[in-house]
Amino acid sequence: MAPRRLALFAYILQLLALSSSHPNTKVCKAQPGTKAWPSEAKWESLDKTLSGQLIKTVPPGAVCHPSQPSYDAAACPAVQEGWKLAKWHTENPVSVILDNAVNDTCLPDPKYPCSGEGYPIYVVNATTAEHVKRGVDFARQNKVRLVVKGTGHDYMGRSAAPNSLSIWTHNIKGLEFFEVNKFTLKHCRVPIDKHVITVGAGTQMLEVDEQASLRNLTVVGGGAGSVGIGGYLTGGGHSAISLTFGLAADQVVEMEVVTASGNIVTANACQNEDLFWAMRGGGGSTFGVIVSATIKAYPSFKFATVSAMLGASVSSSDAYYDALTTVFEESPDLADLGISAYFFGAANVSAADYGLPIPGMINGFIGSFMLPLIDAANTSDSLLTAVNAIVAKAIKGAEGQFLTSVTNETFDDFWAWYKDHNGPLNAGFDGILGSRLLDRKALTGNRTALREALIVAPGKGTLLGHLVSGKGVHNAKIPGGSNAVNPAWRSAYVHTVVSSEWDPLDAAERAKQLDLNTNVYTEALRKIAPDTGAYINEADLYEPNFQKTFWGANYPRLWLIKKILDPLDVFWCSPCVGNEGWEVVDDALCKTW
Ligand SMILES: Cc1cc2nc3c(=O)[nH]c(=O)nc-3n(C[C@H](O)[C@H](O)[C@H](O)COP(=O)(O)OP(=O)(O)OC[C@H]3O[C@@H](n4cnc5c(N)ncnc54)[C@H](O)[C@@H]3O)c2cc1C
Known part of the structure; x- marks a missing residue:
């Protein structure tokens, strides 16, 4: 059968299956406390088939709440400390790095409420493919919402959901x-x-x-x-x-x-x-x-790096934004030399926090530039020369207003660098990202527009530029000829990321920050790159027209594959391929019709 007809057939099956089991009622995934939710006996039987690998969720923050059965005053401080690090959340079956991804329902702080309602109800602690299969089968057969958690590092909140069964893959080693x-x-x-x-x-x-x-x-x-x-x-x-x-x-x-x-x-x-x-x-x-x-x-190959730092008093903001714009503008040419970079820009921050001997507040830029020493033309000297040239160009005419530092170091291999440059990274906060993939046109086509975007997009936060795309991504030799990666990556150079945060359970501030993130900060980036897109893993959760932004021209094929391979929407998440037609209402996942 042709794929399109097969998809239609699968869809009709889906409609029949769902409507016959819930006549005249809203069609939802099973909810605890309703007849649709599997009985205790069913969960026990699942546990048996998993040889005891089914875990009943205990919210990880509950040890800090005297009202909770798992309260443990002695254990609480370690949880509070670990909560702030991304790594800690990987070791817990349900914990995730963003507090708002579980609706702040049980933070490790007794001053907040703890219900655990944001978390899955049960977790399959999978160590084998067979465990995963049993979890998927159970969710499909019982119409229970299913999520998958590896580390819980997702900025899009896809690795936890209320009233669900979670498959935790962390212990599938090898x-x-x-x-x-x-x-x-x-x-x-x-x-x-x-x-x-x-x-x-x-x-x-x-x-x-x-x-x-x-x-x-x-x-x-x-x-x-x-x-x-x-x-x-x-x-x-x-x-x-x-x-x-x-x-x-x-x-x-x-x-x-x-x-x-x-x-x-x-x-x-x-x-x-x-x-x-x-x-x-x-x-x-x-x-x-x-x-x-x-x-x-x-x-393995030798790995050359250069760190460049520019700091200027806030009274030199014009010069700072000129410099920042120049660095972004030069990125495609740097990439053509094989040089990648992570840029970090922060405006109006304390100089002391950045170890700079300037009194008061500054605007600062830190760039980590990297070059794998694979071609004869690529050397640690060629990297240093390229970075020095960019720094000189960035501050040209305003040299006296900047404190600069450029240092270089070459490592025996990538690991020798990576082992000390991989975190620890922050977790345990309420926040959201915004991002855009910037191509050569966005970076070099209109300096005034780029400069404006770099001022507006970070808001009061920081600006991250990942110069991680270039020839290797544009001309990638992909097994099977192609894959579903957003085609925007194939012409992009810089993946630019901004972020916003708010205090837990502050609904008004949350609404304000979400609005700013989508309609002001990320919009500033969209404006300079309207034809590109964004990286699904580090982006605005509420990206308008997310299908086009995250998958571009690949979306129709992805949608079709989803409908053929998962006609019952056993897997559902947001923002995810083929998730149209469902909505979350009061923690229940229901059909919109
Ligand atoms: C500190 C930090 C640094 C980062 N740095 C980078 C970076 O340098 N480059 C980059 O590209 N990204 C980076 N990211 C983003 C990262 O790619 C995403 O957060 C990614 O989703 C993490 O995947 P995970 O499996 O670790 O997380 P999880 O939260 O466990 O999972 C993320 C998503 O993948 C699904 N998933 C997990 N395991 C499986 C599985 N076995 N099968 C199917 N689906 C699964 C989950 O359901 C969820 O939808 C970073 C994130 C953080 C927090």
């Missing part, structure tokens, strides 16, 4: 290394002519990078060592070396996946091709659960 030509894809004949590594779904970047480096290999890995492969590979995955080698999703040659129908399948360029295409960039917890992924690895 790292297997294959030499060049020693790994053959299932159902393909030709072995892969690269080193590859098969990583379990619970593997985090730091583990992969360290083990790879011990074998003189390097992988495309994320900025934070505690980011997990599940969300990273399904979102796209940028890296300090993606500009050279392509995005993380471009490195995947094969995946083992549990589908919405509960099948454990291998997806690669020779079988389950649509699933394989969609799982690499189409977003987390939408098409299936990754059990393992096999990714390319590259022989």
Whole structure:
């Protein structure tokens, strides 16, 4: 049957299944306290089939609340301390880095209420593909909302949901290394002519990078060592070396996946091709659960870095924004030299906080520039020369107004740098991101507009520029020919990110910040790059027209694959492919018709 007709057929089946079970009532996923919710006996039976791996959720912050059964005054301080670090949340079955992703329902602070209502009700602590399958089957058969959590690092809030069953993949471990030509894809004949590594779904970047480096290999890995492969590979995955080698999703040659129908399948360029295409960039917890992924690895190389810092008194704001604009403007040319960078701009901050010997408040810029020393033309000197030239250009005519520092260091391999530059990173706050992928036109086409955007977009917060795309991403050699990564990445250079925060449970301030984030800060970036898009993993949760922004021209194919592979919407999240037609009302996930 042609794919479109198959999708229509699947949709009709879905309508029949849902309407026959709920005549004349709103169609929702099962809610606790209703007849639709599985009985205790059913949950017990699931636990038995999982050999005791089903966990009944205890909100992690409850140890700090005297009203809660798990109250433990002695344990509370450690939870409060860990809560502020992204890494801590990876070790808990339900905890996530953003407090607002669980509706602030049980913060580790007795001055706030604790109900735990933002969290899943049960968690499958999966260690095998079979565990994942049983969780997916149970959710599908009982119409229970299903979520997937690896580390809980998601800025889009997709790894937790109220009244749900969660599959926690953190404990699906495993790292297997294959030499060049020693790994053959299932159902393909030709072995892969690269080193590859098969990583379990619970593997985090730091583990992969360290083990790879011990074998003189390097992988495309994320900025934070505690980011997990599940969300990273399904979102796209940028890296300090993606500009050279392509995005993380471009490195995947094969995946083992549990589908919405509960099948454990291998997806690669020779079988389950649509699933394989969609799982690499189409977003987390939408098409299936990754059990393992096999990714390319590259022989290690020396890694040159330069740190550049510019600080100017707030009275020199004009000069500061001129300098910032110049750095962004020069980014495409830097990328063409193979140089990647992380930019950090902060206006009106205390000089003392940045260790600068300037009294009072400053505007500051920190840039970490990086160059893998692979080509003969690329040397630590060539990197230093390029950065010095940019700094000189950025402050030209205003040299006296800036304090500058440029230092360089070259590392034996990527790991030698990464092991000390991967966090720890903040967690345990209420916040939201906004972002845009900026191409050459946005960066160099209109200096006045770019400068205005760089002033408006960060609001009172910081501006992050990730110069992580260039030749390696634009011309990536992608297994199977292509993947579902937002096509905007293929012409972008800088992934620019802004953020906003508010105090817990302050509804008015939350509404104000969400509005500013979407309609002022992110809008300023959209204006200079109306034709590009944004990176699904680090973006505005309320991005208008998210389908186009996160997936561009890939969206229609992704939608079709979703409808064919998951006609019952076993996986549902927001903002995710094919999630139209459902809404969350009072913590219940219901059909909108
Ligand atoms: C401190 C920090 C630094 C970051 N740095 C970078 C960076 O340098 N580059 C970059 O590209 N991104 C970066 N990110 C963003 C990162 O890519 C996303 O947060 C990503 O979603 C994390 O994936 P996870 O599996 O660790 O998180 P989770 O919150 O566990 O999962 C994220 C999403 O993936 C789904 N998911 C998780 N596991 C699976 C699985 N096995 N199968 C299917 N779906 C799954 C979840 O349901 C959710 O939708 C960073 C994030 C943080 C917090």
